[in-house]
Amino acid sequence: MTSHLQDKKILLAVTGGIAAYKAAELVRQFVKAGASVKVVMTKTAESFIPAKTMAILSKQPVLTDASRLASANVEHVAWARWADAIVVAPATANTIAKVANGLADNVLTETLLASTADTKVLAPAMNDQMLANPATIRNLKQVQEDGWQIVEPATGFLAEGYEAKGRLANLERIVEATALALSDQSIQQSEKNDMNGDLPLKGRRLVITAGGTKEPIDPVRYLTNRSSGKMGYALAEAALAAGAQVTLVAATKRPYSPGIDRILAPSAKEMLAAVTEAMKTADAFIGAAAVSDYALAKPFEQKVKKISPDEHLTLDLVQNPDILKTVGQAKRPGQVVVGFAAETENLLPNAEKKLASKKADMIVANDVTAPEAGFDKDSNLVTLLQPKQAAITVGPASKLTVAKAIIDQLVTLLDKQ
Ligand SMILES: Cc1cc2nc3c(=O)[nH]c(=O)nc-3n(C[C@H](O)[C@H](O)[C@H](O)COP(=O)(O)O)c2cc1C
Known part of the structure; x- marks a missing residue:
């Protein structure tokens, strides 16, 4: 199934949760499956994992609030157009709330709002109480209705020191979900191309x-x-x-x-x-x-x-x-x-x-x-x-x-x- 990632362009959006360090391995897995990866990060994500690590692993410059300010180009729109698939992993409660409401107050949320990619995958990771909050439940339902595919968080040992639901899903599941969503997209596209027949x-x-x-x-x-x-x-x-x-x-x-x-x-x-x-x-x-x-x-x-x-x-x-x-x-x-x-x-x-x-x-x-x-x-x-x-x-x-x-x-x- 991961063959659907061959030659695909993946924009990995990393937000500021404790699981942000796992995004480094996620880049490696996408690259191993044949995809090109570019990374956009929030400022908080940078406090968990350096942009430099992501740049080295993806072999691409990383889009951050600081790099965007230093550039004369409208990078976030160009990157949004480049991607076949956008994957937000880990997705914080904060960023999910912004996506659900169309907010664009940093380079990552601006990029997501400017994206026209048909394949959009979001893997939440947060404390169990944040996940169970009615606002988060509402926001996740909204993003799903807006066409985002959610990779459910797993149950396991949280950073808080106890067992509960909220851990970032296994990276293999995120890669697999992205590959599945891309293959579905190519079927729907070929059906559309068939419309004249x-x-x-x-x-x-x-x-x-x-x-x-x-x-x-x-x-x-x-x-x-x-x-x-x-x-x-x-x-x-x-x-x-x-x-x-x-x-x-x-x-x-x-x-x-x-x-x-x-x-x-x-x-x-x-x-x-x-x-x-x-x-x-x-x-x-x-x-x-x-x-x-x-x-x-x-x-x-x-x-x-x-x-x-x-x-x-x-x-x-x-x-x-x-x-x-x-x-x-x-x-x-x-x-x-x-x-x-x-x-x-x-x-x-x-x-x-x-x-x-x-x-x-x-x-x-x-x-x-x-x-x-x-x-x-x-x-x-x-x-x-x-x-x-x-x-x-x-x-x-x-x-x-x-x-x-x-x-x-x-x-x-x-x-x-
Ligand atoms: C040590 C630490 C760990 C955190 N882990 C998470 C997390 O796993 N999930 C989450 O939604 N928020 C987490 N937060 C809160 C976010 O960092 C905070 O909501 C931040 O505003 C998110 O910014 P961003 O969505 O722009 O990256 C954590 C905060 C701290 C200080």
Whole structure:
């Protein structure tokens, strides 16, 4: 995946947190992956790591408030234009707040504001209390909405001397996230370049499900699973880029493109109702949601209170409707049905069984225990199974790349109908 960094121009923005010293190693990792790196630093960052170290490692002059004042050129705009990707690491609470509000009061924030790079990655690192502050949570949500990809801080030993969430993510994760974001960008660019040609799903209606369903226990609690919805949302984006009219029935909320018709359906029953309605006019169904197999027979009407310590609380679970099977059985001639099989063992035999029992045209088999695949990851590794056809392996690659491969197969399946 880091091959996507070859010959790419990365602008590394370093802000003034205790993790700033790790930015030196980050430069080395980007350079090792074939990228050119330029560094811009805040004044506070310079108090943690000298600009000279960054200049030597990047083999480029470093942009600082002092160097900018000494120069007659408008360096920050030129550097902002130069970059294919901007990576802020570590990102302090202070700089995140500025980015969220469009402030430009130093050379680093001016550069970020002047940037038109499509790939923007931000790796926060701070004390756990700063991270949990509602203002930081609000600011991180805002920057995410503005198109920044956040590399979540890790839990570990903080500089304050205790274990908590707030450490800068592993450098490999930051490099990987940047590579993934750059590869997604190149796909979206090639789709845009394709706009003049015939879009393969033009005039087709697709129904896609996403996320882990939430089955209510009582008014404040629910049963769910580890699915983030990233794969389903990526499929919706890939289908939209291929020209389809997309209805995304989602159990989890994530950002999505305006052209997608998203319907929120948290529980399996709500999801089935929305899917059944949407399938009346659809050409194809992709069931990427992790639908809970069980739900409470009768959710409690009021919040369940604690009982005495030696008493057990038993939840009476009943099977949920099987959405993929229901759609497969109700399939009209010409409709195509694709399901996902997330397995932790016997991946291919279980997926083969699912292909037959659900009357699906294709199963996307997904070993959720693989390190580069599965729930809440940005990448995936899948095997596409179709009746009487050789299996196709896709990945490890970004979920958008995998989604595009699935959509390409769906186009072939629809064309065969
Ligand atoms: C020793 C020390 C460590 C700090 N570590 C962090 C940190 O890890 N994360 C953070 O958000 N702020 C941290 N701060 C606070 C920032 O340095 C401060 O908010 C500063 O204004 C950030 O400036 P900048 O965002 O322009 O680089 C630290 C401050 C000190 C004195």
